[in-house]
Amino acid sequence: MATPFRSSRSIPTEHADSAVSKLVGGRIIGFTDGSSSVFSAPSSLFEFFSSSDDYYLRWELGTATRLLRFAAFVMTILFTALYLSITTFHYEMIPENLLIPLAESRSIVPCLGAACNQQTFLN
Numbered sequence: 001m002a003t004p005f006r007s008s009r010s011i012p013t014e015h016a017d018s019a020v021s022k023l024v025g026g027r028i029i030g031f032t033d034g035s036s037s038v039f040s041a042p043s044s045l046f047e048f049f050s051s052s053d054d055y056y057l058r059w060e061l062g063t064a065t066r067l068l069r070f071a072a073f074v075m076t077i078l079f080t081a082l083y084l085s086i087t088t089f090h091y092e093m094i095p096e097n098l099l100i101p102l103a104e105s106r107s108i109v110p111c112l113g114a115a116c117n118q119q120t121f122l123n
Helices: 016-024 045-049 052-056 059-089 097-105 113-117
Strands: 011-012 028-031 038-042
Touching: 011 016, 016 038, 016 045, 016 052, 052 059
Parallel strands: none
Antiparallel strands: 011 038, 028 038
């Protein structure tokens, strides 16, 4: 199955300690020709939130950094979807003093693709 996210199945690295820890953990290591980087596969979602630098810090700081990355990811996904759903389908939830500037700013943006066919509160 092809995916537009190339690194979703493997994680490239140039750190030898990171490559060895993934090899000991049961992952497959692949070397790239003419380069000092290697890739490991398969990978899970939680591996994208950890860095090899986390293991050189105190465990409290490393864990807090990893939790901060995960919280930022969740907030990015949640708030983007919430903003789009409110401004597109539930615009009556927005106060009137914010709705008018929002409608004015959206009216000057050119319409692209499938969004032109969708009925919004600007029409």
